[in-house]
Amino acid sequence: MKMATVGGCEPFGQPNEGPAMACQKNPYPNQFTALRAxxxxxxxxxxxxQPVRAYPCQHCHSWHLTSKKLTGNVPKWERRHSLTRG
Known part of the structure; x- marks a missing residue:
């Protein structure tokens, strides 16, 4: 039985283990690396x-880039948007 794809991520693993998610998008280990990319x-x-922003993936726990513009409330990770470490 194939499970549905969620946000570019698709489940894999054994049925009795519960699904893990593997994204088809490029994963970045953190926000800084995603913003540099x-x-x-x-x-x-x-x-x-072109991608316009980075976001944390709740399925694979990496960061991804998206071309979708932000609508609605600004998430907390978008409020401080800097490439400098500080």
């Missing part, structure tokens, strides 16, 4: 659909 993509000069 986002900045590199922006400065690459490529045209077309």
């Amino acid at each position: 986002l900045e590199a993509i922006r400065s690459s000069g490529k045209t077309g659909k």
Whole structure:
């Protein structure tokens, strides 16, 4: 039985273990690394659909990039949006 994909992540593992999630998107270990990747993509000069922000994945516990613009309330991880360590 195949389980549904959730937010670019799909379950894997044995049925009696409970599903783990494996994302098809590029995983980044933390926000800083994801934002550095986002900045590199922006400065690459490529045209077309581009990622605009990073977000933490609740399924695989990594960070991903998305081209979806933020709507509604600003999540706490978006409030301090800096590439400098401090």
